[in-house]
Amino acid sequence: MADLTVRPMDVRDADRVLAVYQAGLDGGDASFEVVAPTWAAFDAGRLPAHRFVALDGDTILGWVAVSPTSTRQVYAGVVEHSVYVDPAAQGRGVGRLLLDTLIASTEAAGIWTIQSGIFPENAASLALHQRAGFRVIGVRERIGRHHDRWRDVVLLERRSPTIT
Template sequence: MEVQVSPGDEADLAALTDIYNHYVRATAITFDVTPVTLGERRPWLLAHPEDGPHRLLVARDTRTGDGILGYATSSPFRPKAAYATSVETSIYLAPGAGGRGVGTLLYERLFAALRSEDVHRAYAGVTLPNEASIRLHERFGFERVGVYREVGRKFGVYHDVAWFEKRLE
């Protein structure tokens, strides 16, 4: 597999929305309970420019042309100004793309890009259980800093969310 990682753009919106909606419909990984439309997802895409601390990186299989394999983002952690040097990271892979190193490649490129930004900490919330996501975050130096117990209900079940933190300086 040959994977190219590049900034996401408007042409990727439908594929990115499809990947996200898979997790909305089939998992508790995201706490959205209703699939999002392209119009609802467009502001999210536009909030991740090609440069700066809030990025969207997309992985594509260039050998087979199978389209987008996944994406990683760094987004504002919280809206208040004092949080500006913190980001929340997330990663979503297309169904069937896990276990092939795509997530690792996306995070390698994302954290390399963030080195040149004024970012002090990265945070990630992981709905439990999700051993694959925990392993990925720990491999990149994230440490568990706490768990919100039964913070979200999806599919009639309450779910915990573990929070992870990574120093970026």
């Protein structure tokens, strides 16, 4: 992990971020989505202040970003996140570095809850999130079809211990 750095994501990262996203989608256990969006759609759906890329030198190995869960003011401190790591870089601490960066960023902004939904088959992601302080809050059974089969989604959240 000593070679890794993190910086805010910007438009110059678009091609690589979307390629890492697509690689995760191609693995079949990352999302109900099957095709990464355009950069315009990706950019429009995520909060600019909480998007980061992890790099080894100049190579982007992964990314993390958040979306608001609601436009209602009462939910201003709740976000949903996604974290994707290039399959070739998994097991190097990239995901944890990205989550730690995201947690620091969101807490500094007064965000008290980060939530996510993960397929139960994605054991590595579930373990990563639990090590980063997320807890399982439930399972949505057979919530949607993906590649012609029903999929469950494990719901996780991380509540800030400092924002009350």
